[in-house]
Amino acid sequence: MNSFKLAVVAALFGGAAFAADPGVTDTEIKIGDVNIMTGAASFIGRAVSIGSKIAAAEINEAGGVNGREITIITEDDGYVPARSFQALTKLIEVDEIFALNGTSGTANVLAMMALIEENNLPTIVSTAPNELVYDPVRPSVFTLGASYSDAFYAQLKYIHENDEPENAVYGLIRQDDDFGVAVEHGYDRAIEELGLEDGGRIAFKKGSSNFAAEMVEMRSEGVNVLANGGIIAGAANILSEARKLGMDLRAAQVWSEDMPLSVNLAAEAGYDYYVADYVALVGEANDAFMEKAAHYVSDEELEAINRYTYVTYAALHAMAEAMRGCGQDLSRACTIENLRAMEDFDVGGIMAPLSFNNEYQLSGTALAVYQLDAExxxxxxxxxxADY
Incomplete structure (x- = not known):
């Protein structure tokens, strides 16, 4: 057999690594992570990266994905959409990742979407479950988590049915962006379906820190149930102004307000506010996860764990399960098909079992409602x- 024929045979019948999609060798699978590692929101990005680290270590310790170890490659976007696009470009063209498990914020993942679709990149969006991400659905994109809309509806429904003050008047304050619009959708639904009295809505510029005028307006309308669409310092400042005005409030908050940093800021106002979240903040599953995490991360990293750690951990385990189903012939197309067929995949109780076999390729939508003891x-x- 001449050398040309040998080359053809090699091309046709070569090893799996030769024919594989980018990011796969006989021993390794590269998973990308575009994340907020610098800037004011870096504590979120760090928690995300810790979730990936714990999951990858656990998977690799158990033999990897059919013998291949997972390697996580992280690029910082500083929470800037233009940098997100640049970061993913680098991960695809230079690092040659196989899939994407960290996607930063809503605007950031939308900025990356063209690259994700062009490369048919298996992607699990675990930190920005906004309707804009999964509607319209993109074939290779799977979203983990409930919508902000459902989260606020769940809280307001609970307050209405279990903790509604006398002469209840509801009000909304939210950012003037896509996130704020999603919050308002949940508020609208609650007002309409539950027949609540709407005392008014206020949109504020993202990054605002002074809410004195807004809360004076809320008080003048008699609002005593507040849908607080601020985030972290913003949410805390809104509650602080309400306290200065002596407002007796039931407050529904974004799930970011169940993180230790947020709680330390907001609890000073003294409100026992609510959050709805799709991860387990308390209970046996939470305790078991923290015990497991201690085996894989430093004490400093253990202190940095928050809700975003749980969702990224769950997402990488789902991705690994989909890849595992491809056997040795791992490909992006096979991984996407396995994710699309996934039903009731258990992630240790840190959130409801995952099922992406629906029209939006969306899972983890079940929400629990929690109440803070501010003291x-x-x-x-x-x-x-429950699903809402």
């Missing part, structure tokens, strides 16, 4: 996981 800075689950 002890701890949460109690008041409503178990």
């Amino acid at each position: 002890t800075k701890t949460f109690t689950m008041v409503e178990d996981f």
